[in-house]
Amino acid sequence: MSFIIIAIDGPSGVGKSTIARKLAAELSYLYVDTGAMFRCLAWRWQQLDCPEDDDALRNLGLQTRIKMASNQIWCNSTEVTELIRSEQVSTLSSQISKFPVIRDIMKQKQRELIEDVRNSGSFSGAVLEGRDIGTVIFPNADIKFFVDADPEIRAQRRFDQLRQKGEEVEFDIILEALRERDAKDRNRSIAPLVPAEDSILVDTSNMEEQQVLNNMLQHICLLYTSD
Secondary structure (H helix, E strand, O other), X not given: OOOEXXXXXXXXXXXXXXXXXXXXXHHOOEEEEHHHHHHHHHHHHHHOOOOOOHHHXXXXXXXXXXXXXXXXXXXXXXXXXXXXXOHHHHHHHHHHOOOHHXXXXXXXXXXXXXXXXXXXXXXXXXXXXXXXXXXXXXXXXXXXXXXXXXXXXXXXXHHHHHHHOOOOOOHHHXXXXXXXXXXXXXXXXXXXXXXXXXXXXXXOOOOOHHHHHHHHHHXXXXXXXXX
């Protein structure tokens, strides 16, 4: 059987990471959190006072080593699993992703990662989630999902998540930040957040995680059956 690539795109706070991780585990595929890769860059970018010239950004991208293993994320020699999930890093991630030099480097890193895994034979497929997997990174992915939900519901999920971690946050601020990021992601000139023409739309507003997972598995089974 050929190496299968599943792309899951969608806006912030829609639950892509959780669903993609569970889907990959269900299929015994590699899980790749591309959003976390951008967050790692944003975390390091913040430490460098956020330079915006091409040379500095190129060096940042080339000198950042990202490793994902055992539900942990490492940026160079630092374990950053929780550090990169703050609202500040989330905002910076959206900002740094607008630079063409950064997007080019990340696209190359993501494609190289998948090619290495394909050649190694360690997995028979991969599940990648982000904002432009099915449109830019892997436009020829075997199956593409675009996951979305109402902004208020996404904001509530993010609010609950942060409160569970002990962070003092306000719902209205979370909702406003989410809407601002949506606008930036959807309207940026490079790789805007849009569903691929052949993607399967999944609205999670009124769905539990298991329902979303079952929905995706049904579509994947249909793909295998048709083959």
